[in-house]
Amino acid sequence: MATPRATQRPPASEKPQHNHIPSHSLSKSLNNGPSNLHSAPPRSSKERTSSSRRSVTPNSRTLSNNNNNDEDSGRVRVAVRIRPRNAEDLVLDADFADFVELQPELKRLKLRKNNWSSESYRFDEVFTETASQRRVYEVVAKPVVESVLDGYNGTVMAYGQTGTGKTYTVGRLGKEDASERGIMVRALEDVIACTSLTSDSVEVSYVQLYMESIQDLFTPEKINIPIYEDSKTGEVSLPGATVVKVRDLDHFLELLQVGEANRHAANTKLNTESSRSHAILMVYVRRSIQENVNEITSQQKDTRTDLLGSSIPMVRKSKLLIVDLAGSERIDKSGSEGALLEEAKFINLSLTSLGKCINALAENSPHIPTRDSKLTRLLRDSFGGSARTSLIVTIGPSARHHAETTSTIMFGQRAMKIVNMVKLKEEYDYESLCRKLETQVDQLTAEIERQQKVQENDKNELEKQLRGCRNSYDKEKNNLVTQVEHLTAEIERQQKLRENDEYEYEKQLRECQDCYDEARKNLASRCELLEKENALLDLEMKDFLSELNRQKDHNNLMRDKVSQLETSLKHSKQHQLENSTYQKVLADTTQMYEKKISELMKQLDIECARSESAEEHLDVMKKLVNDHEKTIKMYEKKTAELIRQLDIECARSESTEEQLNLMKKGMDDHQKSIKQYEVENSTYQKALAHTTQLYEKKIAELNKKLEDEHACFEGAQEELDLTKKLLNDYQNSEQVNLIT
Ligand SMILES: Nc1ncnc2c1ncn2[C@@H]1O[C@H](COP(=O)(O)OP(=O)(O)OP(=O)(O)O)[C@@H](O)[C@H]1O
Structure with missing residues (x-):
């Protein structure tokens, strides 16, 4: 959540989106298959990344300026996913079908208010309970991942009531069954596949935000990690968090397992199976650019060659945030007391301030209260900032949680109104030069x-x-x-x-x-x-x-x-x-x-x-x-x-x-x-x-x-x-x- 767009001045090293809008080869398969949340940009056949990439040959990453979806391309994309009924739901909620009606073909979801009226909500995608993890990833997260590979910041976030499948959607490791892999694993799989081991780098940090304290999930002793905000670029970072350079997918799976174990240990200590913290995986992608000389304008050539008389290498440093938020249930309904109540208040505080920011952004309010909680400070760039953001809201099928489901749906609806001004994070690579x-x-x-x-x-x-x-x-x-x-x-x-x-x-x-x-x-x-x-x-x-x-x-x-x-x-x-x-x-x-x-x-x-x-x-x-x-x-x-x-x-x-x-x-x-x-x-x-x-x-x-x-x-x-x-x-x- 950044300050309103009118007040933002793009830093010298950043390029406004109308120059380059990301696209990536990975969307190729999607273009023929199911639609994804972000419009697939057309490709230029000229630009190809080097053959030293780890696997697939990436395609064009440049967009024409007269893209029809140009206005819409920075909007926060929101998809809704419903969890399949479990045994408890089946026993307790025989009337579920009457409460919520999914219309995936229309990308709509209908909520019945009472016996005579219902409200219909349109989303960028509506996933039924049978939607596969792969489809969810490809529609919700893949465009963001491609964007990140093209040099834009990106955020994929899961929001919803406890037990509705946020962790399942985002953080599932899929050790036994690869088809069950969640967004984090699939995203890293694509990132690793599209980056070069020699010229690029992929680094990760994994933290959880619990009771307004940021704890390192790779090194759990590290708590209360301070947030650093770059006053010039607006970039938010956690310099105290452990950053690990990822070698390959197996390495990342090991890391994620360590993080999950630490997060689980914290939950067990609190005597609960549900996630009481917000888990944030930060993926730092650094890609050096081998640009086609013909595509550099003479002015660009001048600026890039003036300093040394030889071309300065460019680098794109982008960041992908994958966020698994804690449950968004209401305190009164969860019946929390004592420490749990305190904890619920903190969770609520951060989620409430997130909601407030989303509201302010959706209403184009001049003031966005990003500094109210650490969560909103961390997500400053994701909502109203320069990142490409996808939100998946998860709902449960139970009519008993009518209010939570409605609140989740409304959260998603408001988030859909937020338009980010995505910016290419490209700069001269003085270091590598x-x-x-x-x-x-x-x-x-x-x-x-x-x-x-x-x-x-x-x-x-x-x-x-x-x-x-x-x-x-x-x-x-x-x-x-x-x-x-x-x-x-x-x-x-x-x-x-x-x-x-x-x-x-x-x-x-x-x-x-x-x-x-x-x-x-x-x-x-x-x-x-x-x-x-x-x-x-x-x-x-x-x-x-x-x-x-x-x-x-x-x-x-x-x-x-x-x-x-x-x-x-x-x-x-x-x-x-x-x-x-x-x-x-x-x-x-x-x-x-x-x-x-x-x-x-x-x-x-x-x-x-x-x-x-x-x-x-x-x-x-x-x-x-x-x-x-x-x-x-x-x-x-x-x-x-x-x-x-x-x-x-x-x-x-x-x-x-x-x-x-x-x-x-x-x-x-x-x-x-x-x-x-x-x-x-x-x-x-x-x-x-x-x-x-x-x-x-x-x-x-x-x-x-x-x-x-x-x-x-x-x-x-x-x-x-x-x-x-x-x-x-x-x-x-x-x-x-x-x-x-
Ligand atoms: N789409 C799905 N298909 C099958 N099982 C699911 C699905 N979504 C969730 N579940 C199951 O529902 C249970 C709760 O899911 P999960 O832990 O992901 O919820 P959550 O929203 O992360 O909860 P919390 O906020 O409390 O951590 C898990 O047992 C999970 O396996």
Whole structure:
């Protein structure tokens, strides 16, 4: 219940309804089915919400200005629902049909006053006792929910006497049977389905108003929660209440169950099954808008791009109130006493002040007593404010409650006269812009840091590679140098060895040659000597032989002589007697000759032995010559082998020299590639410096942008604070005026 429309000034951030009137894809199904309380607005095919929505694809949300129901679109819609008869009703009220007559096809309800007169009342919808929960939701609440999704505040409220089905209609969880789900669950189901998990948010608070104290149903310890009214926007909120961000429907069902349990616990404490409090579910929907660029007028474009030179994201922050009021029975009829009476008075106070406000609004009264109770303060926006409101009034079938039913019907009738001025709750989403820019700056900074890191890494990698190359080059160079040194040393050593060997071999060869020559010479001289000796010996032998022969001849002669002598001796012996002297001389001569023969024989033996030994010596010498010849041959073979080895060594030395040349060439190539690396490295460093400069420039620009944006934001904030202050002052002065 807001101040009269004439006195309301739409805040700068809000748009009057004639610009945008909500509609939503969800009504599509309804347009073909049963009519709903709020006229279904036509859709533009252009506007579509993003595909990241949680389920169905929403349709157009823009209305043409010449909508026929334009005048009527802000009116509070009222439907009436009758509870099916229960056992008690069946026993006690057989005459019910005579008291109330429902004409759903005419959307009328007839109440019989007395036997001869009855009154007929027209509603936006009349639900019979067979109406399903789904139909009630779709007709009563769904248009409001769609409106909320389009950025308008909305209220769905159940009003009626105790036990007529308010909680059943609004708060039924339908745990066992989903078809029994009430408005709260179905509304959240649609809200969750039509919002994006990433860009939108759905939050809920659940409170009860009991004896003018607001208690948090999520955190029941929180009582006496103060109401905050935004003097500028007229928005009513409960900053002290727990706000829970809804993840999904199951999460919401859990939350609602907790709230219901807390509400039930409070009722049980009061020893009653009926709800003694008003339960209010507040659903805060925040949706970011991805507007079609073609649909933004150039003026809008200017205002949305002036500040930062780039488009500012828009956000729609709407609120849905689903209210399950306490029973509206009369105190005298309920027969309450003591504490219950006090409680009933409070319930009545809030309901009475709600009734008063409704009356004042219905009669276009200049003063609406919204501040009389917390309920009316909380519902300030719902009746005569900027919200789209649907009211479902529940009645019981019992004729015994004739007065309550009539009063409920009259309440509904008066509420139908109230016309709200629904306003789009759209504003610049500075928060998300700030977040977006901060994220962008963070991302850019991170990107720059990443790039710098990458470049640094590249540089390090290149330097590492270069170092590696240099190291491997140095290593290789050192290796090569060492190898060359080794090889040179080896070659030198080999050469030295070779020279030594050569020298040694030559020496040996020379020695061998000398030995050989010497041996040959010796052999030759020896041979000569031996030959000479041989010749001598031959001569001697010949002499000996001739001598021997001569001696033999002499001997033979001697023998002949001896035989002659012997004959003579015989003769002599004969004559011995004749000549003893002669005999003696003969014996002496024989003796002397025998002695000479034995000496000659001895000499002959000696000469033979000498000749044998000379022959033996000759054999030895011949053997020695043979051995010498063999040794010479062996030396020749060895020399040939050494010459062959020398050739191999020469070939090896040549190949080593070739290898050395190759290595030197490799070294030159390495040096060339290192030079190339150095050139590349300097190019990379230049590019790095250039990129770094670019990024630094970019960061500076972004920082400047951010600072400008902060400055704008602070300016706007200051303006906001100033306006708030002015409005507060104005309200204070108005209150002072009212009191006076
Ligand atoms: N349309 C309906 N169909 C079937 N049962 C219903 C219907 N409406 C109400 N009831 C039943 O009637 C009883 C009372 O309903 P409910 O508690 O919703 O009334 P209420 O108006 O919320 O009462 P209170 O104000 O005392 O809390 C419940 O048992 C409920 O299940």
